[in-house]
Amino acid sequence: MTKRTANITIRDIAREADVSVATVSRYLNQNAYVSPSLSERIQKVMDRLDYVPQATARQLATSKNNTIGLLVPNMQNNFFAALLAGIEQEVSKHNFNLLVAIGDTNQNQRNQFSLGSHNTDGLLIFADSLTDEQIAQLYDRQLPMVLIHKTSTSDLNIPTVTIENKSATRKLINHLIEVHNRTQILLVRGSEQQEDSYWREVGFKDALADHDIAFDENLTIRGSFDRDIAYNAMKAFLENPTHPEFDAVFCGDDDAAIGIYDALKEKNVQIPEEVSVVGFDDTQIAPFLTPPLTTVMAPTEEVGRSAAKQLLCLLNGRNPVPVTLHATEIVLRQSCGCSIHENNSQNQGGGFYKKVNVLP
Amino acid sequence: MTKRTANITIRDIAREADVSVATVSRYLNQNAYVSPSLSERIQKVMDRLDYVPQATARQLATSKNNTIGLLVPNMQNNFFAALLAGIEQEVSKHNFNLLVAIGDTNQNQRNQFSLGSHNTDGLLIFADSLTDEQIAQLYDRQLPMVLIHKTSTSDLNIPTVTIENKSATRKLINHLIEVHNRTQILLVRGSEQQEDSYWREVGFKDALADHDIAFDENLTIRGSFDRDIAYNAMKAFLENPTHPEFDAVFCGDDDAAIGIYDALKEKNVQIPEEVSVVGFDDTQIAPFLTPPLTTVMAPTEEVGRSAAKQLLCLLNGRNPVPVTLHATEIVLRQSCGCSIHENNSQNQGGGFYKKVNVLP
DNA sequence: CTGAAAGCGCTTACAG
DNA sequence: CTGAAAGCGCTTACAG
Numbered sequence: 132m133t134k135r136t137a138n139i140t141i142r143d144i145a146r147e148a149d150v151s152v153a154t155v156s157r158y159l160n161q162n163a164y165v166s167p168s169l170s171e172r173i174q175k176v177m178d179r180l181d182y183v184p185q186a187t188a189r190q191l192a193t194s195k196n197n198t199i200g201l202l203v204p205n206m207q208n209n210f211f212a213a214l215l216a217g218i219e220q221e222v223s224k225h226n227f228n229l230l231v232a233i234g235d236t237n238q239n240q241r242n243q244f245s246l247g248s249h250n251t252d253g254l255l256i257f258a259d260s261l262t263d264e265q266i267a268q269l270y271d272r273q274l275p276m277v278l279i280h281k282t283s284t285s286d287l288n289i290p291t292v293t294i295e296n297k298s299a300t301r302k303l304i305n306h307l308i309e310v311h312n313r314t315q316i317l318l319v320r321g322s323e324q325q326e327d328s329y330w331r332e333v334g335f336k337d338a339l340a341d342h343d344i345a346f347d348e349n350l351t352i353r354g355s356f357d358r359d360i361a362y363n364a365m366k367a368f369l370e371n372p373t374h375p376e377f378d379a380v381f382c383g384d385d386d387a388a389i390g391i392y393d394a395l396k397e398k399n400v401q402i403p404e405e406v407s408v409v410g411f412d413d414t415q416i417a418p419f420l421t422p423p424l425t426t427v428m429a430p431t432e433e434v435g436r437s438a439a440k441q442l443l444c445l446l447n448g449r450n451p452v453p454v455t456l457h458a459t460e461i462v463l464r465q466s467c468g469c470s471i472h473e474n475n476s477q478n479q480g481g482g483f484y485k486k487v488n489v490l491p
Numbered sequence: 492m493t494k495r496t497a498n499i500t501i502r503d504i505a506r507e508a509d510v511s512v513a514t515v516s517r518y519l520n521q522n523a524y525v526s527p528s529l530s531e532r533i534q535k536v537m538d539r540l541d542y543v544p545q546a547t548a549r550q551l552a553t554s555k556n557n558t559i560g561l562l563v564p565n566m567q568n569n570f571f572a573a574l575l576a577g578i579e580q581e582v583s584k585h586n587f588n589l590l591v592a593i594g595d596t597n598q599n600q601r602n603q604f605s606l607g608s609h610n611t612d613g614l615l616i617f618a619d620s621l622t623d624e625q626i627a628q629l630y631d632r633q634l635p636m637v638l639i640h641k642t643s644t645s646d647l648n649i650p651t652v653t654i655e656n657k658s659a660t661r662k663l664i665n666h667l668i669e670v671h672n673r674t675q676i677l678l679v680r681g682s683e684q685q686e687d688s689y690w691r692e693v694g695f696k697d698a699l700a701d702h703d704i705a706f707d708e709n710l711t712i713r714g715s716f717d718r719d720i721a722y723n724a725m726k727a728f729l730e731n732p733t734h735p736e737f738d739a740v741f742c743g744d745d746d747a748a749i750g751i752y753d754a755l756k757e758k759n760v761q762i763p764e765e766v767s768v769v770g771f772d773d774t775q776i777a778p779f780l781t782p783p784l785t786t787v788m789a790p791t792e793e794v795g796r797s798a799a800k801q802l803l804c805l806l807n808g809r810n811p812v813p814v815t816l817h818a819t820e821i822v823l824r825q826s827c828g829c830s831i832h833e834n835n836s837q838n839q840g841g842g843f844y845k846k847v848n849v850l851p
Numbered sequence: 852c853t854g855a856a857a858g859c860g861c862t863t864a865c866a867g
Numbered sequence: 868c869t870g871a872a873a874g875c876g877c878t879t880a881c882a883g
Binding site: 138140141142152153156157159160162184185186187188189190191192193 | 875876877878879
Binding site: 138181183184185186187188190191194196198205206211212213215216219220223226228229230231232233245246247248249250272389415416419420421 | 498541543544545546547548550551554556558565566571572573575576579580583586588589590591592593605606607608609610632749775776779780781
């Protein structure tokens, strides 16, 4: 066992500098005037002894952890890295630490979360990492929280940071209908609890309604935001001899789109000539699919940053914004049927717009 | 300020259950026999008061943080999510917490790291997140550490978990030479400090030597493991009217390959007809490039898991493996010139081998 | 401006 | 098997 050498403590510093521990503490935290001569003596000793204050002791004394926790359901989906990057940036800027837990993994027997008020000052909760009951439980314990891509049930008062799903989807589907004359659009549903799926579906239906197209339950499949599930669902759909005709697919998200592409290609369905395909998120991979995926750009890193900001707000006793809704924009690439007149077909990973020439 | 309600403590439990705090503590930690009747009383009170032990107090008393820290230089590169997933999995399995810090962000004035013995029991350090001096400094403080994709300087004794770079690269380049008759292969160098780059370059040279091809310094460019840097370097190379001819590019890693693709396509260089391109890592994006990228599969999630394992080993006083070298394998897709006889060209994100038909 | 002392909420020898 | 008490390393009223 790597026994840690007896730590040098604030008491050692105090003794060597011939001051009280209180003074050392004050110098350390810069929260009270300490005379220059003492300051200098203290600093010298700290340098000499290579002193680092013990976070735990400070936390216990102040009952602040200086740490926030992030809870995500898994790490599959492509945009997690972006979310984390945004969060970490903001969190470390304010000298907080970031504890990360992946929901799936932490199904403790005792229904006790690995992250909570015992080890964090507050939690960032992504989508359905936690059930509503679990969230309510933490809320009862007064744990500061911010929800990401999910709004809190109406009786609770938890700030939310999410993206505009509905109108972007509507615009995207309208593009399919108006520009590419698609009318039989297959909807790949996300998981039911997922709020993003819900609003995307609403936007989808709005677009149909805009053009007096009846929503057809037969033109839906259950896909979740998962590549393989989407692949299998699409495959099953295509292999059903009585499946209705369709001329486009709205995938729910980009990861699902990957599975949809595979299933379609396997059956030699041409994208976009026979069937337009569109996704949502504009993850890193979208511009690299063949054909490049038309989708909706979600500013995920920004979402991460602003969620962290809201939580920090809460921790500082300032009033957070109840709902932060980040704007999204459709990104036209070729999978909808649009064509491109530049030849550097890949140099735009970041979700930038392309100069497109719309072809019906 | 969301004042936390006065916490219920072990003392409350003890009082209500009419036992001593020592007994509650023992029951909590299951580290000494507590009679069934007391146990029951304690459990009841804990349930009733909804008690959660305060991690900080426990940490201070035991001088264990039950937390390990992960340091990464940035989050750009695609494989970070996989690494993190592997680490979190292992760490949470052992009921440890995971603190994440991104190196770039934390350049504190005082040369004090946000992660260290003051808030973690040990550190997982990815590649060159820290300088050798910084590592040495932490080592002096006896902080348990494991290096990932980097070996420790010979005077220190820090376990390393990394991948086999050299022989895989050699095999990859030999494939280019032997199967596709490439002889003028451009080397896109990674950053100098990066050990992966170093060994890949050695493997590259070995392959040339295998075929008595002289290594040509003019056939190298400085690329780093970064898409944009690689793009610009490749572009500059191509625009130099006196640039030497080349018939293949070894990109250093997959991210760089993306930039190389862009630069090549911009100049209408056909991949792989005119120039073969190969990468390293087999990140999620590799099979989706056009043409799909031939590369080397690095088991990143596994690397994460095993790094965490070694650190946990260290923390438990058991002897860690000094160097864990994970095997890698070349993955043939089309960018080298191989062709494929299946039509589902994308349904293999995970880095599986394809059934390939080798064409010279 | 500085210090002595109590306290944060646990754990763990030491007794019995 | 259980309890009383000291201690982990800080912070922060309270005095002076």
